[in-house]
Amino acid sequence: MKSDEFIDITTEHCPMTFVRVKLKLEEMEAGQTLTVRLSGGEPLENVPQSLKDENYFFTTPEADGDCFKMVVTKPKS
Amino acid sequence: MTTTEQWMNRYSRQIILPKFGGVGQKKLSNGSVGLVGTGSIGLSFFIYGIGSGIGRWGILESEDNSGNRLAYAAKIRNPDIKVEITGKQQLASNLEQWVSLWPIVVEVSNDLAVRQKVAAACHTTKTALISAWNSEQAGWLLHSPCPTCLPKPAPGIAGTTPLDKMVPGVLGCALAQQVINALLEPASSPIKASLTAFQAATSQFSSQKVEKKPSCPICKG
Numbered sequence: 095m096k097s098d099e100f101i102d103i104t105t106e107h108c109p110m111t112f113v114r115v116k117l118k119l120e121e122m123e124a125g126q127t128l129t130v131r132l133s134g135g136e137p138l139e140n141v142p143q144s145l146k147d148e149n150y151f152f153t154t155p156e157a158d159g160d161c162f163k164m165v166v167t168k169p170k171s
Numbered sequence: 172m173t174t175t176e177q178w179m180n181r182y183s184r185q186i187i188l189p190k191f192g193g194v195g196q197k198k199l200s201n202g203s204v205g206l207v208g209t210g211s212i213g214l215s216f217f218i219y220g221i222g223s224g225i226g227r228w229g230i231l232e233s234e235d236n237s238g239n240r241l242a243y244a245a246k247i248r249n250p251d252i253k254v255e256i257t258g259k260q261q262l263a264s265n266l267e268q269w270v271s272l273w274p275i276v277v278e279v280s281n282d283l284a285v286r287q288k289v290a291a292a293c294h295t296t297k298t299a300l301i302s303a304w305n306s307e308q309a310g311w312l313l314h315s316p317c318p319t320c321l322p323k324p325a326p327g328i329a330g331t332t333p334l335d336k337m338v339p340g341v342l343g344c345a346l347a348q349q350v351i352n353a354l355l356e357p358a359s360s361p362i363k364a365s366l367t368a369f370q371a372a373t374s375q376f377s378s379q380k381v382e383k384k385p386s387c388p389i390c391k392g
Contacts, residue, residue, distance in 0.1 A: 117193045
């Protein structure tokens, strides 16, 4: 699945992992998709949970080499 | 305003909150507030306010010229903040012009005459006003441009007792939260006429609606 935007947060630590994702999503249009590349451990636990808390749609993170990848869709409303 | 790495790092804990985000944080950074009174409540409010990132402050200087002390504190704690000090002669000359520079004015002068002058100017210019004052064991927050509409005797309004430091701290924190709410969502967080009391002995807040009085010389009901 090809997404509209991409962000790599594998070098970030909490809370900057979600801050970068959130600011990127705020810049995007409703309905657009963002591929997020993230590390395992804390980011893999917290970023999906924070996206869920803010009602974003996202795919289950999948292994991507030694990291993970997920696609987030910005809701229309 | 443009966001920088320093800006993102400084406010990261707020940006992750659902109500804030980058959009909300920019509203605070572009937001402004006028402050009358730089005592214990004013200092507490100011410290929380600059910490949250409210970007521009107007301070009407008080008798002890402590406004400059606050401006210095802002420069040390958060260099993004702009503080404009206005001389106390503005109280006598053109107060209306000064209050109209700010979307919200916070008055914590602990001086009834000053409170009434600021209330009259805010009423004329339709500027949102929150006043706060305290006695030893209690504090009050008034959301209304009209202290003369308060029930008589106005609770604690002429209090000159030595100040307990905890009550001003609580009031300053509550003021900062209310100003942040109003700057984030001005339409859904209008400042309604009410009086909120905080009792230190029970650590409880209680609120009552303030009925406007037709005989009031400021708002005329």
